[in-house]
Amino acid sequence: MRKIMKLTGVMLLAAIAAVSCKKDEHPLDLNLTPVGTLATPNDNVAVKLEPTTNANVLFKWDAATTADGGLILYEVAFDKEGGDFSKPVYKVLSDGAGTQTQVTISHKDLNKIGNAAGIAASSTGKLKWTVIASKGTNAKTSTTSHAMQLERPAGFAENPAELYLTGSATEGGTDLSKAIKLKKTEEGVFEIYTALKTGDYILTDKNTEGGKKYYIDNGIIKEGTAPTTVSGSEKPYRLNFDFTSATAKSVEIRSIGLYMSAYGTEIGTLSYIGNGVFEAPKVAVEFYQFSWGRDERYKFIIHTVAGNEYVGSVNQNNDQPAGKPASYFYLVPVVNSQWDNTYKFDPSADRKNVKVDVMLQPNAYTHKVTVL
Structure with missing residues (x-):
């Protein structure tokens, strides 16, 4: 009996709800007067x-x-x-x-x-x-x-999110899947350290088919498939492409010097070996003896056809490298100062030979010192 009463109550509520819904039904008025002023x-x-x-x-x-x-x-x-x-x-x-x-x-x-x-x-x-x-x-x-x-100013309305270098003049050749990725230094601005040889190259925002293509015409970046021609022997360059101003710059890199602060001179030369890497396979290192102890500070000088540029630590002063994070070895532009923004060799490098690599690649500009 109770079940029957409950069922009857539920049915009654459903009927009332249905009647209520029918009473609320009315057509939606979609009419409107458009914006006038x-x-x-x-x-x-x-x-x-x-x-x-x-x-x-x-x-x-x-x-x-x-x-x-x-x-x-x-x-x-x-x-x-x-x-x-x-x-x-x-x-x-x-x-x-x-x-x-x-x-x-x-x-x-x-x-x-x-x-x-x-x-x-x-x-x-x-x-x-x-x-x-x-x-x-x-x-x-x-x-x-x-x-x-x-x-409208010079430059592109939409900057590429990524940029690649491909072509017969490049280290990756004409295989688009092997196109070389550039480092994005800021919005719309890209940079790469790479070697160029006789041939041509083009820029693209994808290392697959279907990407936008760009070329250089008298230092101006333009969208299109006309390749940029390179002549002469293979040499390392730093290439800069600024899409915010549609300008391109290139500078030849002659070498990178390992500069030791206490001596005030370079104790080794790094040559380009490919893929954004400069290397000195064997450099003799001897710390300088001061009255207070032996000095082990160093940084780097990039020798370009336009002049010298100094790169070193983001920190003005540094401790020894043991136990430091990867960021300790990052390279940033620094001023020409004998002592500031230097790194320190590991103590085991004193009176030893070391191999030094400077990696100027899209993921990071950094370096490594290996005691031989």
């Missing part, structure tokens, strides 16, 4: 883009309206100067996940938008923008639009 930036505003800074532009407009005051989402749409927004080149959701009648767009993103609208780097061009309001599946584009004049 674009407040800022003004029509035909001129913006000189500085994408490497934190500069931005605020876009604002009047709200669209609906009969029931329901939620409206907004997108700012960009198109070429003569476009009609049927196929915008770029769209940006407004602030507040699309709910606010404004959006702040950085110069960096505007540089990408200008590129998408066909405005070339180092040039000035126009595009137009408007606002698309939507409620549910109903989207309406404003009949009002504003023009913007953008002055």
